[in-house]
Amino acid sequence: MFAMNTGSSLPDLSSLVPDWLNQWFTAIQVAPHFLLTQSYLPPLLVAMFLGYLIGFERRLRHKVAGVRTHMVVASASCIVTMIGLYVFDATKMGDASRLPGQILTGITFLGAGVIMKRGFSTSGITTAAMVLLSTAIGIACGFGFILMAVTCTVLIVVAVHVTYYTNPPDDTGEHLLLVSCQLEKYENVRKLFPARSHIDQFTRDANNVVSVRINVKMNRGELDKVLSTNVHNQDIIAIKLIDDPAS
Secondary structure (H helix, E strand, O other): OOOOOOOOOOOOOHHHOOHHHHHHHHHHHHOHHHHHHHHHHHHHHHHHHHHHHHHHHHHHOOOOOOHHHHHHHHHHHHHHHHHHHHHHHHHOOOOOOHHHHHHHHHHHHHHHHOOEEEOOEEEOHHHHHHHHHHHHHHHHHHOOOHHHHHHHHHHHHHHHHHHHHHOOOOOOOOEEEEEEEEHHHHHHHHOOOOOOOEEEEEEEOOOOEEEEEEEEOOOHHHHHHHHHHOOOOOOEEEEEEOOOOOO
16 A cells, blocks of 8 residues: 655746746736736626627527627727727827717618618617627727626616517517409408508409408407418408518
């Protein structure tokens, strides 16, 4: 049996490291660029993480701008903001807020790229607003308002997520339907929908089958009830919901 010597200390390995390597590490620790990372790296990491949270919420909704887009937008905004601060601190010239102001101007083009128009329906507006939020969060981190950035991100992401259950985007109270029926049955079919609904388009083919595009003033629950109770209605050939979620 061998007895373990628990009182012995670890061997000193510093003598095994070459002198030039020790000098290199010492120089790095006091180098201005290394010391600078201690000031810009924490805000940048926080901005990346908060951008990730915002993008993850959009990813859950299967939106065009997801995790990577929001993370890069928040990080880039943070970097540009800190560059403005460092340049102003080094030169004492200009305005440190000028660069962040240009970010807000330029990010509108990215936001416009995620907004899509399909007929009477528009989607991507909330995602465009979230891109703007990522920009603002990155700017806040760049200026050093870390607690503000974290608080705003958590509150807004939670609020947006909750509203998808309290106010679904496809339950706006107004839906676009494409209804097909025989011409002589049109009046009976029209009575299925509220009188305040209006017709956007009306076509008729050679067989006297009419296709009517109706903008109905009904919420999703009322619409589902009408559709489910008229599945076997012989007056109706087809009913198609042609609108899309708004955001």
